[in-house]
Amino acid sequence: MPETKGDLTMAVKDIAEAVAVFDRVKVVELVEAEIAAKTEIDEILNAGLIDAMDIVGKRFSSGELFVPEMLMAAKAMKAGLEVLKPHLSAGAVAAKGTVVIGTVKGDLHDIGKNLVALMMEGAGLEVVDLGVDIDAEKFVKAAVEHNAGVVALSALLTTTMPTMEIIVAAIKEAGIAVKTIVGGAPVTEAFADQIGADGFSTDAPGAVELTRKLLST
Amino acid sequence: MNRAITNFDQKMLGSIHNYSLELLNDTGIRFPNENAREIFREHGFRTDGEMVFFKEKDIRMALNTVPSSFTIKARNPAKDIQIGGDNYMMAPGYGPPFIIEPSGEKRNALLDDVHKFCKLVQTSQYLDFNSSIIVQPTEVPQETAHLDILLATLLMTDKPIMGSSSSGIAAKDSLKLAELVWGNTDEPVMISLVDSLSPLQYAAEMVDSLMVFAEAGQPVIVHSSCSLGSTGPITIAGSLVISNATTLAGICLAQLINPGTPIVYGLGGSPTEMKTGGYVNASPEDAKHTAIVTALGRYYNIPCRSQGALTESFCLDYQAGMESAMMLTTAALSGANLSLHACGTYGSMLGMSYEKFIADEDLCGAIKKLMQPVEFTDDAFSMDMIKELGTSGNYLMEMHTLKRCRSEFFMPELSIRTIHNKWLEMEPRDITERAAGILAKRFAEYEKPEIDPDIEKHLVQYVNTRKGL
Ligand code: B1M
Numbered sequence: 001m002p003e004t005k006g007d008l009t010m011a012v013k014d015i016a017e018a019v020a021v022f023d024r025v026k027v028v029e030l031v032e033a034e035i036a037a038k039t040e041i042d043e044i045l046n047a048g049l050i051d052a053m054d055i056v057g058k059r060f061s062s063g064e065l066f067v068p069e070m071l072m073a074a075k076a077m078k079a080g081l082e083v084l085k086p087h088l089s090a091g092a093v094a095a096k097g098t099v100v101i102g103t104v105k106g107d108l109h110d111i112g113k114n115l116v117a118l119m120m121e122g123a124g125l126e127v128v129d130l131g132v133d134i135d136a137e138k139f140v141k142a143a144v145e146h147n148a149g150v151v152a153l154s155a156l157l158t159t160t161m162p163t164m165e166i167i168v169a170a171i172k173e174a175g176i177a178v179k180t181i182v183g184g185a186p187v188t189e190a191f192a193d194q195i196g197a198d199g200f201s202t203d204a205p206g207a208v209e210l211t212r213k214l215l216s217t
Numbered sequence: 218m219n220r221a222i223t224n225f226d227q228k229m230l231g232s233i234h235n236y237s238l239e240l241l242n243d244t245g246i247r248f249p250n251e252n253a254r255e256i257f258r259e260h261g262f263r264t265d266g267e268m269v270f271f272k273e274k275d276i277r278m279a280l281n282t283v284p285s286s287f288t289i290k291a292r293n294p295a296k297d298i299q300i301g302g303d304n305y306m307m308a309p310g311y312g313p314p315f316i317i318e319p320s321g322e323k324r325n326a327l328l329d330d331v332h333k334f335c336k337l338v339q340t341s342q343y344l345d346f347n348s349s350i351i352v353q354p355t356e357v358p359q360e361t362a363h364l365d366i367l368l369a370t371l372l373m374t375d376k377p378i379m380g381s382s383s384s385g386i387a388a389k390d391s392l393k394l395a396e397l398v399w400g401n402t403d404e405p406v407m408i409s410l411v412d413s414l415s416p417l418q419y420a421a422e423m424v425d426s427l428m429v430f431a432e433a434g435q436p437v438i439v440h441s442s443c444s445l446g447s448t449g450p451i452t453i454a455g456s457l458v459i460s461n462a463t464t465l466a467g468i469c470l471a472q473l474i475n476p477g478t479p480i481v482y483g484l485g486g487s488p489t490e491m492k493t494g495g496y497v498n499a500s501p502e503d504a505k506h507t508a509i510v511t512a513l514g515r516y517y518n519i520p521c522r523s524q525g526a527l528t529e530s531f532c533l534d535y536q537a538g539m540e541s542a543m544m545l546t547t548a549a550l551s552g553a554n555l556s557l558h559a560c561g562t563y564g565s566m567l568g569m570s571y572e573k574f575i576a577d578e579d580l581c582g583a584i585k586k587l588m589q590p591v592e593f594t595d596d597a598f599s600m601d602m603i604k605e606l607g608t609s610g611n612y613l614m615e616m617h618t619l620k621r622c623r624s625e626f627f628m629p630e631l632s633i634r635t636i637h638n639k640w641l642e643m644e645p646r647d648i649t650e651r652a653a654g655i656l657a658k659r660f661a662e663y664e665k666p667e668i669d670p671d672i673e674k675h676l677v678q679y680v681n682t683r684k685g686l
Contacts, residue, residue, distance in 0.1 A: 066491040068446070108420045111447050115494040158314040159359040159383065185567055186314040186353075188325075204494065 012039065012048045015080065019052035020059075022072035027080040041087045049077050049084070050124050057123065061205050067115070074122025081124070097149035097215035100142045102130035103184075104163040109156035112184060112204070116152065119204045120211060135163075136170035143171065143178045149215045152207065153197075155184040165195040172196070179214040183207055225512040233454075233513065237462040240417065241271035246466040247418035253428065253470055260473050271466060279469040282476035285518045287436060289346070289405045292398060293375035293666060298345050300408070300436070300481060300554055301520040305588060306345040307559035307581055308379065308525075309338055310569045311410070314353040317531050317568035319649045326352035326569065331366055334561070335373035336663040337574055337656075343581035344560060349379035349391075349409065351561075352569045363387045364680045367394050371676060375666035380409035380435060385425030390683065392433050397675045405436050405479055410557070413441040413463040415448040415456075424470070431471040431478045438522050438555075439467040440483030442506075444496055447489040453505060460484040461513065468519075481555060482514045483522035496565050499527040499540035504547040511552040523548035525558030526577045529565060533576055533648050537563070542580055549584045572652035575659075579629045586627035630655055 011034060018026040034044045053074065060070040099120055103113045110132045117129045128146050130138060143151050151171060153164050164187070168180050181199040182192050192200035199214055201207040245268035248254055254264050263270040286301025298306050315323045316330055334351045338344050347370040349363070357365055363381035370378045371394060380391035388409065395406045411427045413419050419427075430437050441460035443449025449456035464484055471478045486506040487498040497503075507523040514521025525548065526541035548556050558566060559581050561574035591597075599617055603610075612618050631652055633640060645651055 063492050067489070067494045068491065106422075108414055111444055111489075111494070111496070114447075158353040158355050159362065162359055 011037070012043055015044065015048035016052035016055065019049065019073055019077045019080065020056055022069060022076045024072075024076040024079045027076045028083055031080045031083045035083070035087060041084065045081075045084060045088070049080050053077050053122055053124060057119075057205065057208070070122065071118050074118060077124070078121060097211070098126040098128060098146045099150045099152055099211055100128045100130065100139065100146060100148040100178075101152040101154070102134035102139065102142075103132040103154045103156075104160050104167060105133055105135040106163060107155050107157050107160035108132045109154070109184070112156065113154035116154065116183065116204045116207045119208050120152075123208045123212065125208075125211065125215075136167040139167050140170055140174045140176070143176055144174070148178050150179045150181060150211050152211070153180065153182045155182070155187060158186050161187060161191065164191075164197070168195050168197050181207065181210055181214065225509060227516070230512060230516045233457055233461055233509075234516070236458040237465060238271075238273050238276065240458060240462040241276065241466060242273070243270075244268075244417060245270040246463055248424055248466075248470075250419070250421045250424040253419075253424045256428075256470065256473055269466065271469060275469060276465050279465070279472040280517055280519070282472045283468060283480045283517075283519050284477060286520060287405055287479040289377045289408055289436060290399065291346075291375060291377045292371065292668070296345075296376050298377050300479070302554075303552075304554060305549055305585075306555040307343060308346045308348045308555065308557050309334065309341075309344055309351055309559060309574065310561040310566070311348045311379075311557045312350045312353060313562060313567055313569040314355060315568045316352065317563045317570045317573075319532075319570075319572055319653065321532060323531075323568060325355040327356050328354040328365055328369075330354065330569070331369050332373060333571070333660070334569070334574070335369050336660055337560075337571075338370075338376060339374040339666065340659050340663050341560070341578060343578050343585060344376070346377040346408070346555075347374055347379055348557060349381050358684070361680075361684045364390055364394075364683055367391060368676055368680045371398060372668060372673060373665060375668075378407045380407040380430060382409040382411050382423065382426040382430070382437075384422045385429050388426035388429035392429065392435070393679060394676060397679060398672055402433050402435060405434070408436040408438060408479075408481065408555075410438045410440060411467060413439070413460075413467060415441060415443040415463065416459045417463055419463075419467065427467060427471060428474060431474040434475055434478055436479035436481065437471060438481040438483050439464050439471070440485065440522060441467075442483075442485035442487065444489045445486050445502060446491065447494070449486065451489075453486060453502060453509075456486045457484065457506075457509060460486065480519055481522045482510070482517060482519040484510050484513070485524055497529060498524065498565050499529050499544055501543070503527070504543055507544070507547045507553060508551040511548075514554070515552065520554040521552075523551075523553035523556050525556040525562070526560065526580055527558055527562060527566065528573075531563050531568065533572055533652065537573065538576070538580075541577060545577075545580055545584055546587075549588050571656050572649045575652040575655050576631055576648070579631045583627055583629065 015030045056073040059065040101117050103110050117127050121127045155161050164182050179198040182197045183201050189200050199210045201210045247267045248269050249267045257269045289298050291297050316326050330352050331354050381387035392402050395402050399406050409430050411423050441463040443456035445451050445456050449459050468480050488500050488502050490497050510521050526545045528537040528540040530537035560577035561569045563570050602617055
């Protein structure tokens with residue numbers, strides 16, 4: 001048996017390899033083949049898709065991979081995940097946690113927010129992107145509706161940072177068990193603490209790491 | 218000649234224009250603002266949901282009514298500025314919410330910083346007008362911060378101001394304050410920046426402010442810019458078409474509201490840092506946009522805007538100097554009519570620095586000197602003197618030299634021009650510390666410009682009332 005297991009792992013590793021070179025078609029093919037071969041679904045998910053994104057994440061952080069390459073890898077991983085989803089035990093995906101993300105009311109800057117959202121997706125998180133110009137009510141509603149673990153707020157204007165405070169307060173007031181994180185160029189750690197957010201990150205990889213941490217506590 | 222920044226012939230500019238028309242007609246521009254769409258519809262434009270579609274003749278008509286030059290009045294008439302033609306006007310940083318200290322530390326900008334920078338603008342030999350967000354003061358209520366800045370620029374300087382475009386309300390506040398100073402706003406007394414939202418759309422609040430300024434006939438810089446590779450194609454050509462189409466749509470709206478509204482045409486484009494997704498705006502690609510925007514400005518016969526002395530650096534190092542000089546020199550030499558961010562900005566426009574402001578003034582001065590035409594008068598040829606001195610001359614002893622010795626050459630304030638051992642002995646030698654010395658002098662020599670006490674009272678009253686004080 002160990003040999004077969006070894007072979008299977010090798011095949012699963014191929015999935016990881018295909019993700020790393022962002023070959024979406026091959027990822028889908030390989031995942032389908034593994035399912036047909038009755039490989040354990042968890043193994044395909046963890047050793048194939050999630051591990052691959054960890055590698056991709058590391059390569060991105062070290063500057064080896066460029067953003068579009070990292071995003072394409074994330075897309076490839078998502079395609080594989082879609083194939084896998086019907087076979088996952090209920091809640092297995094949701095267990096990783098859902099993130100509701102958006103740029104706050106009055107603010108239309110979304111390049112950074114999009115990047116954070118895409119990288120979160122790439123890390124296997126379920127992301128609900130509300131877009132830009134989002135007020136407290138919409139954040140609260142989406143957090144409840146999607147049973148979110150984290151609400152992520154982005155702002156690029158000093159004039160819209162106070163809105164973050166309003167949203168964080170509204171979420172607390174709504175009494176939902178969800179963590180809040182904030183970010184964006186003018187946002188600082190001190191500001192995040194001051195408004196009672198649960199976390200802050202200066203960049204997208206940091207936001208992913210932070211979210212994972214918050215979701216596992 | 219086929220240098221990269223001069224190879225814009227009419228055919229190439231025409232193709233940017235034609236592709237822009239194609240986008241305006243086929244894809245349209247999003248105006249999430251019912252009032253604006255109503256105006257378009259009244260003029261027979263096709264709309265679909267929030268999208269507005271433009272025909273070639275609409276754009277042509279709009280371009281026909283844009284003035285090729287105009288004057289913005291200053292509180293001190295000697296400081297009025299002329300926008301267009303050969304003129305090149307400079308304003309300091311726009312929008313940074315942080316101050317970068319000489320230590321490299323970053324802190325939130327405060328209203329006190331706005332005041333200090335106003336002193337520097339007023340005492341600047343080279344800056345021609347104010348910025349409406351020289352820094353964003355973070356400790357004051359944000360919904361009225363624009364009033365604090367407007368009041369400061371009006372009271373502490375007598376140079377032309379920028380209006381606040383952050384919302385329709387802010388635009389109206391700008392006009393109200395100007396009315397208190399000038400009695401009316403019949404002539405241009407400010408200029409404001411309206412940014413579109415790439416790709417191919419405007420934010421509702423920006424449109425509101427564009428409409429307020431256009432109704433009042435006050436000049437607007439209509440600016441579009443893609444982050445190459447994220448909000449637009451990675452290629453300059455593709456992004457240019459998006460930005461040009463979007464800017465033309467904004468110009469069109471202003472001209473429908475009030476034909477003849479003075480416009481400054483603006484487009485930019487900055488690379489997305491492909492390793493991080495960050496925004497880079499002191500790059501050869503940015504500089505190329507500057508060259509192209511000026512060529513397009515001439516193509517449309519509209520004054521044009523460029524970025525200023527931008528850098529990605531956070532201190533007065535080689536990178537800051539190199540990038541700032543590349544950006545501002547390109548703007549000046551390719552014919553920009555005005556630059557924001559001419560002084561003081563660091564790190565992608567997010568930080569403002571006092572010391573960089575002083576260093577950039579040297580750059581502005583050098584560039585203004587570089588742009589001046591060489592004097593070819595009889596006195597400048599000085600033929601009699603040359604013949605008289607022949608081969609034996611010592612021109613240092615001549616009256617001609619004496620008369621001009623204080624004015625002929627550009628004299629930097631901060632840059633050094635000395636010999637090595639003098640430099641070694643210099644105290645302080647570090648450029649940032651030397652800039653601090655100049656700053657202290659500038660703050661000391663600042664005098665508040667005269668203003669009618671009644672006007673001052675009314676301005677303060679207006680701002681206080683609006684702030685609920
Ligand atoms: C939830 O957890 C997290 C965690 C991390 C998070 C996070 C959330 N969100 C972000 N992060 C972090 O991760 C990301 C990736 O590493 C990073 O995201 P960033 O968004 O920081 O980084 C992006 C990847 C790249 N960066 C960017 O995309 C922003 C770049 C700059 C130049 C910028 C841009 C591009 C734009 N702008 Co605007 N703009 C500026 C910006 C200056 C700057 N250097 O930041 C800034 C923010 N803008 C400013 C201004 C004034 C304005 N802008 C405006 C408009 C625009 C454009 C439309 C032209 C365009 C936005 C296009 C778009 N679709 O987003 C206007 C406002 C519109 C509005 N209501 O929102 C307007 C008011 C200008 C005007 N008069 O028209 C200034 C802010 C002043 C202030 N502090 O209040 C500004 C600093 C530039 C300046 N000096 O003027 C991190 O911050």
